[in-house]
Structure formats: C-alpha cells, structure tokens
Amino acid sequence: MKRRAIVLCFLSMVWILVGCTDKPKPVLETDETEKPTLLDENHAPIRIGFSMDTLLEERWLKDRDLFKEAVEALGAEVEIVAASGDDALQISQAEALIHSGIDLLVIVPHNAEATAAIVHKAHLSGIQVIAYDRLVKNADLDLYVSFDNEQVGEMQAKAITALVPKGNYAFIGGAITDNNAHLLKQGVFKVLRPYIERGDINIVYDQWTEDWTPVNARANMEEALRTTNMQIDAVIAANDATAGGAIQALAAKGLAGKVPVAGQDADLAGVQRIVVGTQTMTVYKPIQMLAKEAAELAVAMAKGEIVTAEQKVNNGKIEVPSVLLTPIAVNEHNLDRTVIFDGFHSPEDVYREVAE
Secondary structure: OHHHHHHHHHHHHHHHHHHHHHOOOOOEEEOOOOOEEEEOOOOOEOEEEEEEOOOOOHHHHHHHHHHHHHHHHOOOEEEEEEOOOOHHHHHHHHHHHHHOOOOEEEEOOOOOOOOHHHHHHHHHOOOEEEEEOOOOOOOOOOEEEEEOHHHHHHHHHHHHHHHOOOEEEEEEOOOOOOHHHHHHHHHHHHHHHHHHHHOOEEEEEEEOOHHHOHHHHHHHHHHHHHHOOOOOOEEEEOOHHHHHHHHHHHHHOOOOOOOOEEOOOOOHHHHHHHHHOOOOEEEEOOHHHHHHHHHHHHHHHHOOOOOOOOEEEEOOOOEEEEEEEOOEEEOOOOOHHHHHOOOOOOHHHHOHHHHO
C-alpha cells in the first residue's frame, strides 16, 4: 500500500508539471529589473524598426530619444537607423530592418515618393508601416501620425500678416521632396491669398530649400535680397533651420531684427533668436506627445490590435488613416508657458544669449 501511495503521488506530480508546461506563455514577462517585456506570437520580444531621414537637426535627435524611451517603457524593443538624407541608403536600411524580423516599421521619409518602395517591401513581409511626422506618398500606408502641417503654415502667415499686413514677402520653403513642406506652403498661402488678391502683399521671392539646410536657406535669402534690391518687408521660412539661414543673410545686410521672420519646430536656436529679437515666432509641435502617441500605436499594432483613426489624409493613392496633433504658435509673450513649461527647453538655455 505504501509503495502504491508513493507511485500515485509521483504520477500526480508528473501530471501537474505536464499541465503547467501545456499552458501558453504569458504575453507579458519581466526581466531581472522588473522591466516589462512584450512578446510577439512567437514568444520573442516585440521589435519596432524606426527608419529616420536624418539626425543632423536638433529636432530629430529629440524625436529619436523620445520615441525610443516611449517604446521601451511599453515593454517593446526598438532598432533605429538614420540615412542622412540619402534615399537609396534609407531604402536599404529599411530593407535590412524588414529582413531582421521586426514586427512593425515606423518611417520618417526623406523623399515622400521614393519611400513608397519601403512600404511595399514591408507589406510583402507582412509588416505594417506607420509614417512618423512626414507622409509617404502613393503607397498603401497603414497609419500616419503627425501634426496638422497645413495649420502650421496658417499660424506662421497669421502671425506675420498681423505685423506686416502690406509689403513684399519672401517665402523660404522646405525641401521639395518632403510632403510636409508642401502642406505647410498650402497653409501659408491660404492665409496670404486674400492679401495678394487685394494687392496688399507681393510675393517677391518663393523658393524651396534643398534638404532644409541653413546654408541653402541662406543662399536663397541672399538671392532674394539681391534680386529685390533688399526690398523685403517680411520672411516666412519653412522651419527654424531655414529661418536661421535666412536671418544670417539678413544680418549681413544689417536687417536682422528689422524684418519679421517666422519659423517652426521651436528649436533652441530658434527660440533664442526670438528672445534676442531676430526671429519673430516659431511653431511648437510638442514632440513628446507625437513620440508617445506614435509609440503607443506602433506597439498596439505590432501586438495585432486593431487601431482606428477618425482622420484621413490622401497620399495620392489611398485615404490614409491619420492621427493629427495640434501645433502651438510661439512668440516672445508665451515662450515661458509653452516650450519652457513643457520642459522642451530649459529657461537657462532659452535665455542664455540675453544673460551673456
């Protein structure tokens, strides 16, 4: 009887162990530091690929760090690559991410048209694609997360026309390859159109800036000053980098601070110029919000959850489900309660030029 009891006890333990091993592994596990790790259907960590156009501008360094932090806080992993404005390199980097077995791809396209090939390649591997801040054109994009970039242009034009309702305007655009640059320009000219039709505002210069670089923007502004015999009353630049280049050209002619200049992105250099009076305004796009929203959506989609978006943006092929966040116009009067209050820049950094 004793032997029989031992055998029955042994069999019971075996049954319990077998039952435990048959249970599915949990989707959420913890490592030694108790940091949650999300697992995909193959019980491997969920991996998000992040293909970026460039890290040469301050703004994109912030996006990279904030997105990485947000993804990892959700228990997923992220692999980040940057192409330094090289279309071919961005495509090859994205292909490498796809072949590495990522669960979802997030992309900041350098060229809105060329990166359609990336979306196609990802879909062939069963990987969904989210466009981050910049739209991918002519592709079956799964989701677009950005700010209302047309509204950014409207904010710029409203701010400048309030100061200069009549006069000669120069428009220093962004990169022609970037769809955001086109959306921003649409917003600018939506506001300027009635002024132009009344004859109050003359667009004396209108040019794109290759790769958004300050040096190319400065060359554009120098050309604008030369061809108009310096008869320019206001400048709308596509972002703070191009605004910086334009202001350098104005400074060389003694016009910095005399000609209102609009930018966007709330770069540190841009808000410092607002403090000293050489730049009139910028448009703050709280990228903490953008990165967090994109990270949450990316991880949810990678887990197989259904994500819906009420807004749609046409990319030339489909109406892309879109999440569009609201930007904020910033000038000398609300710097403290916007970019400083949010911790986007510290007061010490913003007011450094004045202190020095």
